[in-house]
Amino acid sequence: MAVYPMKHGMPNQLFAGCCYTAVFNLLDFAAGVVPLTKVNEKDEEELRSYPEIDPWDRLIKSDSKDCVGLPVGVQIAVPPYREELGLRLLKDIEANRERKADDEVY
Numbered sequence: 592m593a594v595y596p597m598k599h600g601m602p603n604q605l606f607a608g609c610c611y612t613a614v615f616n617l618l619d620f621a622a623g624v625v626p627l628t629k630v631n632e633k634d635e636e637e638l639r640s641y642p643e644i645d646p647w648d649r650l651i652k653s654d655s656k657d658c659v660g661l662p663v664g665v666q667i668a669v670p671p672y673r674e675e676l677g678l679r680l681l682k683d684i685e686a687n688r689e690r691k692a693d694d695e696v697y
Contacts, residue, residue, distance in 0.1 A: 612666070612668075615668040618670070618671075619671050620668040620669060620670055620671065621668065621669050621671070621673070621674045621677050622666055622667065622668040622669075622677070623666070623667055623677055623678070623680075623681045624664045624665070624666045624667075625664055625665060625681045625684050625685050625688070626662040626663070626664040626688075627663055627664055627665055627684070627688055628662075628663050628688075629659075629660055629661060629662055629663060630658045630659050630660060630661045630662075630663060631659060632659060634658075634659075635656070635657075635658070635659055638652060638655055638656065641655075665684060667680050667681060667684075
């Protein structure tokens with residue numbers, strides 16, 4: 592699930608959308624995050640056509656307004672004792688990001 596950075600208090604309302612990451616904590620996986628780009632005006636405009644199929648979609652859509660300039664990142668998780676792989680993945684993602692234009696999204 593890709594969403595903009597959430598405002599304070601919003602994760603409490605979207606707990607079901609975040610539960611898929613809880614398994615990584617339960618299994619003691621290492622995780623890391625690296626920023627890729629920032630929300631821009633085009634993203635805000637495309638938000639208007641975001642589907643509103645269920646209450647979660649409506650909540651995400653309403654919370655995602657006025658986010659221009661906020662970071663958009665990717666999170667990776669690796670099994671125990673594979674931390675070096677996770678760091679390598681983050682390093683590769685970051686190196687590739689630096690070759691892209693600031694407003695380009697993968």
